[in-house]
Amino acid sequence: MRKNGPVTSFADRHIGPDAPALETMLATVGHASLDTLVDAAVPASIRGDDVLVLPEPRSEAEVLTALQGLAARNTVQVSMIGMGYHDTITPMAIQRNVLENPAWYTAYTPYQAEISQGRLEAMLNFQTMVSDLTALPVAGASLLDEATAVSEAVLLMRRAVRGKDGGRIVLDAECLPQTVAVVRAQAEAIGLPLEVQELGEGWEAPEDLVGLVVQQPGQTGVVRDVGTLIDLAHEAGALVTVAADILSLCVIKAPGELGADIAVGSTQRFGVPLFFGGPHAAYIAVREGLERQLPGRLVGVSVDADGDPAYRLALQTREQHIRRDKATSNICTAQALLAVIASFYAVYHGPEGLREIALRVHTMASTLADALRARGVAVRHDHFFDTIVVEVPRGADSVVARIAARGINVRRLDADAVAIACDERTTPEILTALLEAILDRRAERPVYTGPTVTIPVALRRTSEYLQHPIFSAHRSETSLMRYMRRLADRDLALDRTMIPLGSCTMKLNSAVEMAAVSWPGFAQIHPFAPADQTAGYREMIAQLEGWLAQITGYAAVSVQPNAGSRGEYAGLLAIREYHRSRGETERDVCLIPASAHGTNAASAVLAGMRVVVVATATDGEVDLEDLRSKLSAHEGRVSCIMITYPSTHGVYEEHVGEVCAAVHEAGGQVYIDGANLNALVGVAKPGHFGGDVSHLNLHKTFAIPHGGGGPGVGPVAVAQHLVPFLPRSLAPVQSPAELAREGAPVSSAPYGSAGVLPISWAYIALMGHGGLRRATETAVLAANYVATRLQDHYPVLFRGPGGLVAHECILDVRPLTKATGITAEDIAKRLIDFGIHAPTMSFPVAGTLMVEPTESEDLVEIDRFIDAMITIREEIAAVERGDIAATDSPLRHAPHTMAMVVADGWAQAYPREQAAFPVPSLRLDKYWSPVRRIDNAHGDRNLVCACPPLDEYEA
Numbered sequence: 001m002r003k004n005g006p007v008t009s010f011a012d013r014h015i016g017p018d019a020p021a022l023e024t025m026l027a028t029v030g031h032a033s034l035d036t037l038v039d040a041a042v043p044a045s046i047r048g049d050d051v052l053v054l055p056e057p058r059s060e061a062e063v064l065t066a067l068q069g070l071a072a073r074n075t076v077q078v079s080m081i082g083m084g085y086h087d088t089i090t091p092m093a094i095q096r097n098v099l100e101n102p103a104w105y106t107a108y109t110p111y112q113a114e115i116s117q118g119r120l121e122a123m124l125n126f127q128t129m130v131s132d133l134t135a136l137p138v139a140g141a142s143l144l145d146e147a148t149a150v151s152e153a154v155l156l157m158r159r160a161v162r163g164k165d166g167g168r169i170v171l172d173a174e175c176l177p178q179t180v181a182v183v184r185a186q187a188e189a190i191g192l193p194l195e196v197q198e199l200g201e202g203w204e205a206p207e208d209l210v211g212l213v214v215q216q217p218g219q220t221g222v223v224r225d226v227g228t229l230i231d232l233a234h235e236a237g238a239l240v241t242v243a244a245d246i247l248s249l250c251v252i253k254a255p256g257e258l259g260a261d262i263a264v265g266s267t268q269r270f271g272v273p274l275f276f277g278g279p280h281a282a283y284i285a286v287r288e289g290l291e292r293q294l295p296g297r298l299v300g301v302s303v304d305a306d307g308d309p310a311y312r313l314a315l316q317t318r319e320q321h322i323r324r325d326k327a328t329s330n331i332c333t334a335q336a337l338l339a340v341i342a343s344f345y346a347v348y349h350g351p352e353g354l355r356e357i358a359l360r361v362h363t364m365a366s367t368l369a370d371a372l373r374a375r376g377v378a379v380r381h382d383h384f385f386d387t388i389v390v391e392v393p394r395g396a397d398s399v400v401a402r403i404a405a406r407g408i409n410v411r412r413l414d415a416d417a418v419a420i421a422c423d424e425r426t427t428p429e430i431l432t433a434l435l436e437a438i439l440d441r442r443a444e445r446p447v448y449t450g451p452t453v454t455i456p457v458a459l460r461r462t463s464e465y466l467q468h469p470i471f472s473a474h475r476s477e478t479s480l481m482r483y484m485r486r487l488a489d490r491d492l493a494l495d496r497t498m499i500p501l502g503s504c505t506m507k508l509n510s511a512v513e514m515a516a517v518s519w520p521g522f523a524q525i526h527p528f529a530p531a532d533q534t535a536g537y538r539e540m541i542a543q544l545e546g547w548l549a550q551i552t553g554y555a556a557v558s559v560q561p562n563a564g565s566r567g568e569y570a571g572l573l574a575i576r577e578y579h580r581s582r583g584e585t586e587r588d589v590c591l592i593p594a595s596a597h598g599t600n601a602a603s604a605v606l607a608g609m610r611v612v613v614v615a616t617a618t619d620g621e622v623d624l625e626d627l628r629s630k631l632s633a634h635e636g637r638v639s640c641i642m643i644t645y646p647s648t649h650g651v652y653e654e655h656v657g658e659v660c661a662a663v664h665e666a667g668g669q670v671y672i673d674g675a676n677l678n679a680l681v682g683v684a685k686p687g688h689f690g691g692d693v694s695h696l697n698l699h700k701t702f703a704i705p706h707g708g709g710g711p712g713v714g715p716v717a718v719a720q721h722l723v724p725f726l727p728r729s730l731a732p733v734q735s736p737a738e739l740a741r742e743g744a745p746v747s748s749a750p751y752g753s754a755g756v757l758p759i760s761w762a763y764i765a766l767m768g769h770g771g772l773r774r775a776t777e778t779a780v781l782a783a784n785y786v787a788t789r790l791q792d793h794y795p796v797l798f799r800g801p802g803g804l805v806a807h808e809c810i811l812d813v814r815p816l817t818k819a820t821g822i823t824a825e826d827i828a829k830r831l832i833d834f835g836i837h838a839p840t841m842s843f844p845v846a847g848t849l850m851v852e853p854t855e856s857e858d859l860v861e862i863d864r865f866i867d868a869m870i871t872i873r874e875e876i877a878a879v880e881r882g883d884i885a886a887t888d889s890p891l892r893h894a895p896h897t898m899a900m901v902v903a904d905g906w907a908q909a910y911p912r913e914q915a916a917f918p919v920p921s922l923r924l925d926k927y928w929s930p931v932r933r934i935d936n937a938h939g940d941r942n943l944v945c946a947c948p949p950l951d952e953y954e955a
């Protein structure tokens with residue numbers, strides 16, 4: 001607890017309530033101290049060993065110094081390794097105004113569309129950019145990475161092709177090695193036949209072909225006539241995905257122009273740093289007719305209550321929660337912030353700028369190829385975009401070493417060949433250094449002859465792209481800066497309001513934690529850089545994995561999964577492989593409680609399991625009787641149970657030990673979804689109270705910001721017997737601990753979204769054991785304070801031991817809806833008028849609101865939320881009394897825009913004053929929703945997923 005005197009510890013700044021506030025909150029919930037509260041709330045059966053062996057908390061200055069030391073142990077070289085990762089120049093205007101701006105990085109996923117118009121516009125720009133460049137009409141708003149995007153495309157092709165059950169997928173031998181590894185594992189898990197084939201001349205499409213994946217340019221840089229392959233696959237009744245380099249599409253014919261059904265790839269090289277492999281936004285675009293099969297989020301244009309255009313997430317917004325095991329994908333948290341950066345890169349450069357960059361990159365590669373050939377060195381392909389393969393019989397190792405000695409990393413393809421990928425940063429001086437290193441003698445600077453295209457005419461792009469005015473409107477930095485500010489101002493992010501979203505843990509993402517993300521020592525490292533250049537990263541990752549294992553009580557942790565959904569998939573694959581290693585191949589049933597997050601069921605299907613739902617008892621706990629009957633009905637087939645702890649009902653379930661024991665007795669494994677770990681850190685360890693495996697969400701519990709819908713990191717943590725099945729790494733050199741992991745890789749990059757790991761590392765280093773535990777206790781107190789103060793206004797749906805909730809509480813709006821017609825959605829939209837982000841709506845129980853205040857909100861802010869909810873309750877009471885009809889009430893017309901309030905006519909049955917300033921403090925600090933309530937159904941009926949022409953806004 002904060003002592004009198006100067007504030008010194010970081011924990012005191014991270015945790016919102018100070019000592020007097022804690023006293024007030026404790027008095028309200030009727031407990032003398034945090035200890036007695038937690039003792040009462042958390043069942044003794046799960047407490048056990050709650051000691052965390054972690055380093056002592058460090059000060060902000062100490063943490064920065066330590067991170068600087070780690071960054072200094074990574075070597076920033078000129079990176080020409082390629083393999084889907086290319087160095088790029090992040091325009092400083094974008095770095096400062098977006099990547100380093102809390103208005104952008106602390107926003108949540110735009111489910112509340114009215115307060116998310118800014119980031120939705122930026123994501124719509126991303127979709128338009130992808131759709132234009134791929135020449136396919138519908139593009140989604142970002143996938144996790146290129147390998148998982150190809151995986152998603154393969155699954156999409158399998159869903160969309162009918163009448164070819166058991167048919168196979170063919171992957172191009174030119175696909176990136178990490179793509180092949182990730183997709184192969186996915187196919188294997190669901191029993192989908194898959195082959196890797198050379199797609200050279202004379203290739204014939206197998207009769208049972210379901211889908212073909214072609215990489216263009218190929219991993220060796222080759223640019224081929226993909227159109228012929230597409231035609232052959234189509235003739236065989238298959239679909240075709242082209243994995244395309246986004247920059248190459250400025251000069252090479254687009255997949256859509258060649259007849260491809262799907263295009264996927266990474267947008268990393270559009271201004272997003274290498275980050276040692278991630279986070280980066282992948283893209284997916286599809287031809288007409290496949291849009292309803294798209295995985296991930298899709299931003300669409302709809303209209304608001306005035307008929308004005310407004311953006312919102314279209315179609316699949318909540319599809320996992322509705323369709324669960326039938327969902328198109330398990331992807332939830334994606335890479336929104338990185339998609340936004342890539343979209344601003346396109347806005348910054350425009351079509352001419354991008355073409356110029358692409359041409360320069362291409363010309364660099366051909367200049368080097370010409371210079372080598374002129375000196376008798378063979379270059380493998382005649383047609384390439386940015387990557388050339390230099391033939392150096394038996395000389396690859398020495399050539400790579402000579403190039404490295406000049407500060408440049410290239411790729412050793414095999415003993416006889418070296419691949420060199422040019423990028424935006426490649427200069428003629430770099431080409432000279434390469435030439436001299438390859439020839440092993442001094443060489444004249446190769447002649448750079450200005451932009452020229454050496455790609456055959458038939459393969460060149462001639463069509464226009466990025467013709468929407470948005471891609472030419474902001475050429476000056478002043479204009480761009482103001483555009484970025486304008487969009488940010490339309491949104492409510494954590495820099496303006498608490499975001500009390502249950503199950504999301506929107507806590508502080510402190511400035512000191514964020515600082516290292518853009519340092520070159522972390523940002524400019526290629527994921528496949530030689531191990532001796534990445535010592536700092538690897539040390540930091542090993543420490544973080546160790547700390548997370550300590551916190552969760554598991555034997556080992558892998559940070560490779562780049563979202564919670566990927567962590568679930570990795571954990572379930574580990575369970576599957578464990579059973580198989582013991583010859584128990586029949587075990588394919590995954591038991592999932594009805595209240596589980598939708599990703600759980602979707603992930604189980606991806607891991608090749610059958611989902612069997614376990615009922616919820618009336619008190620919100622897993623129904624033990626139903627569990628026992630499901631266990632006996634599926635005797636010998638139970639692979640695992642997937643429970644969330646504390647459950648999504650926001651209570652510490654007393655019987656979790658019995659649940660785990662019953663499943664273990666039946667030979668199953670226990671997966672504990674760790675998304676709610678903010679209620680456990682320092683208090684109890686899932687690895688000690690029955691879990692065999694968990695995933696964590698570092699973008700919740702461990703301070704990585706949500707970025708408007710990503711990035712995320714979803715480490716998977718396992719008990720000793722599952723360690724061999726953790727995702728293996730494709731890193732060039734690995735520690736003994738890593739070498740012991742032989743499971744399927746689940747991300748493109750060896751350490752997933754490594755670039756944001758310094759955030760969680762810093763969080764734990766700053767908080768230490770005591771700070772982490774106090775954060776948990778305060779989060780539990782805050783939720784109970786909200787529950788206590790609001791219980792007379794809105795019933796609290798579930799309570800656990802001691803009548804207490806865990807770190808979140810569900811407010812039941814259904815009785816009010818029944819009595820008045822006012823819905824949880826009405827309340828969520830009315831909160832916008834108060835400048836407050838809504839709690840989680842209708843999850844896990846339809847018609848309710850789930851509130852998670854977190855430890856970072858101070859009492860003033862928590863009270864602001866509570867007072868808003870009470871004021872709203874009074875407005876509902878007016879409907880109850882019959883003073884005003886629900887349809888006429890401010891609740892139904894919320895949110896109110898400034899335009900509406902100042903309009904000459906005022907047709908509403910309540911005063912303007914009440915509409916705009918329901919509490920007096922809003923007169924000084926008022927957030928105005930830029931649009932009125934959005935009509936979602938209209939947008940789904942009239943799907944528009946690219947920037948509409950400007951005249952639609954002016955009409």
Ligand SMILES: Cc1ncc(COP(=O)(O)O)c(C=O)c1O
Binds near residue numbers: 503563713
């Ligand atoms: C309980 C639970 N499990 C799993 C997930 C999935 O995590 P992610 O969104 O990182 O994929 C979430 C995300 O909100 C969650 O709340």
